[in-house]
Amino acid sequence: MEDYAYILDIGTIAGGRDRREQRVAFALGDTDFKLFELVPKDNAVINIGDRVYIGKEASKRDTIDHVKRRISFTELPNMAASEIEYAVADIVKNNEARFIRFYNEAGPISLKKHLLEELPGLGKKTMNAILAERESPRGSFKGYEDLSSRLSEYQKVQSFKPEKPVVARIVLEIEDPERRRYLFVQNSQK
Numbered sequence: 001m002e003d004y005a006y007i008l009d010i011g012t013i014a015g016g017r018d019r020r021e022q023r024v025a026f027a028l029g030d031t032d033f034k035l036f037e038l039v040p041k042d043n044a045v046i047n048i049g050d051r052v053y054i055g056k057e058a059s060k061r062d063t064i065d066h067v068k069r070r071i072s073f074t075e076l077p078n079m080a081a082s083e084i085e086y087a088v089a090d091i092v093k094n095n096e097a098r099f100i101r102f103y104n105e106a107g108p109i110s111l112k113k114h115l116l117e118e119l120p121g122l123g124k125k126t127m128n129a130i131l132a133e134r135e136s137p138r139g140s141f142k143g144y145e146d147l148s149s150r151l152s153e154y155q156k157v158q159s160f161k162p163e164k165p166v167v168a169r170i171v172l173e174i175e176d177p178e179r180r181r182y183l184f185v186q187n188s189q190k
Contacts, residue, residue: 003055004028005036006087007048009080024068026080028087029051030095032186033174035076037068049084049090055187073175092163096143099166102183103130103147104140109181118183120172126151126160132190 005027012021025046026040028139036042038054040046044063054067107174116127133150134140142143143148144162151160166184173185 001055002031002034002036003053004031005029005038005054006090007050007052008083008087009048009077010040010046011077011079025052025064026071026076027054028084028091028174029054030091032072033069033088033091033170033184034186035073035174037071037075039065039068041065049086051090072177085167085171086165088174092166092170100141100143100147100162103162104134106181115183118169118181122165122170126180131146139158 007025007027009026011024011026016032018133023040025040027036027038028034029036030051036054038052040063041061042065046052046063050063052063054064056062073084076084103116108114109118114127114131116122116130117124117175130147133147138150141150147162170184172180173179
């Protein structure tokens with residue numbers, strides 16, 4: 001269950017039985033990366049990029065009245081879809097321990113493929129450098145900066161930004177509900 005979400009877009013849609021327009025917000029959950037259509041509270045001030053509480057405790061919901069429904073990527077308005085990468089980047093930045101754990105714990109998928117190879121833009125040389133460095137006496141990576149600086153010591157791996165491949169992979173998983181393997185997104189988008 002998602003407790004918090006990042007606002008991707010705010011708009012109005014045709015209402016229910018009374019046909020009045022209803023204010024809605026489109027959001028991305030910050031744990032399982034689920035997409036939501038939310039109903040803001042009357043007169044609540046919300047902006048694109050805001051992190052809002054959408055959990056079960058109604059007393060904590062200061063801007064969102066309720067979750068209207070889960071939606072798929074194809075149901076997002078264009079503006080909301082264009083904001084996904086920015087929201088994911090914020091989530092990855094703000095949850096460093098979660099995603100650095102992936103770099104520290106990712107293992108082989110098969111005899112010929114490693115889980116790290118599922119990250120877009122991360123090639124064999126970088127993957128081998130990550131594996132060698134995490135098995136070194138220095139041990140597990142402490143954070144993005146630690147990972148980046150330790151990889152910069154390798155001649156072939158320069159200016160590696162650990163967040164970028166993770167963000168790219170999460171965006172791919174959100175946009176494509178038919179992926180064979182999910183690393184970060186809960187696989188049922190609808």
